[in-house]
Amino acid sequence: MEFHDDAKLCQLYPPSLAALNKAFRKTAECPSDFMYDHQTGKCYKLIAKKATWLDSRLACNALGSHPVIAASSSDTKTLINFMELPSLATNMTYCGYTFWSSGMGFSPPTNLTYVWRPYATKSKDVYLPMKYTNWDLTQPDNAGGIEGFVHIKARKSANWNDLPNSNLLCVLCEVDMD
Numbered sequence: 001m002e003f004h005d006d007a008k009l010c011q012l013y014p015p016s017l018a019a020l021n022k023a024f025r026k027t028a029e030c031p032s033d034f035m036y037d038h039q040t041g042k043c044y045k046l047i048a049k050k051a052t053w054l055d056s057r058l059a060c061n062a063l064g065s066h067p068v069i070a071a072s073s074s075d076t077k078t079l080i081n082f083m084e085l086p087s088l089a090t091n092m093t094y095c096g097y098t099f100w101s102s103g104m105g106f107s108p109p110t111n112l113t114y115v116w117r118p119y120a121t122k123s124k125d126v127y128l129p130m131k132y133t134n135w136d137l138t139q140p141d142n143a144g145g146i147e148g149f150v151h152i153k154a155r156k157s158a159n160w161n162d163l164p165n166s167n168l169l170c171v172l173c174e175v176d177m178d
């Protein structure tokens with residue numbers, strides 16, 4: 001019987017960008033215009049419109065979603081791949097390869113214990129603890145004492161930085177299908 005060593009095959013034939021693109025296949029289960037990622041079991045949509053953190057969260061919530069939550073290294077890996085999708089290149093360039101997440105200080109800018117706070121509406125407002133983190137080296141620094149809102153910062157690392165709400169950024173919306 002012939003045995004296929006998948007790991008070896010992957011080394012010989014690393015996944016192409018086209019294959020990555022395919023991995024984010026659209027499914028009927030995701031909200032319209034969202035892309036499904038089978039690794040994380042989440043649907044994603046980049047809103048290529050720059051807005052404050054609070055307005056960006058409202059925009060995601062209006063689509064039945066919330067700004068992205070990077071809860072694990074596997075989520076981070078998916079975000080790194082997401083940023084390299086050929087179909088998103090134009091929008092990613094416009095967005096500067098950065099976008100808001102659901103992360104915010106508990107009570108910015110005085111109490112910057114960071115949590116995930118995905119929903120604006122009172123009935124759905126929850127504070128989820130940030131167990132996994134992927135901060136950039138010197139972050140969070142609460143620069144100028146006015147920060148407290150987390151964006152996914154950079155290509156290749158998808159690491160994080162805190163910024164003031166008033167900074168205008170794109171947002172990556174997400175729906176957890178699990």
Ligand SMILES: [Ca+2]
Pocket residue numbers: 139140141142143147161162163
């Ligand atoms: Ca900062």
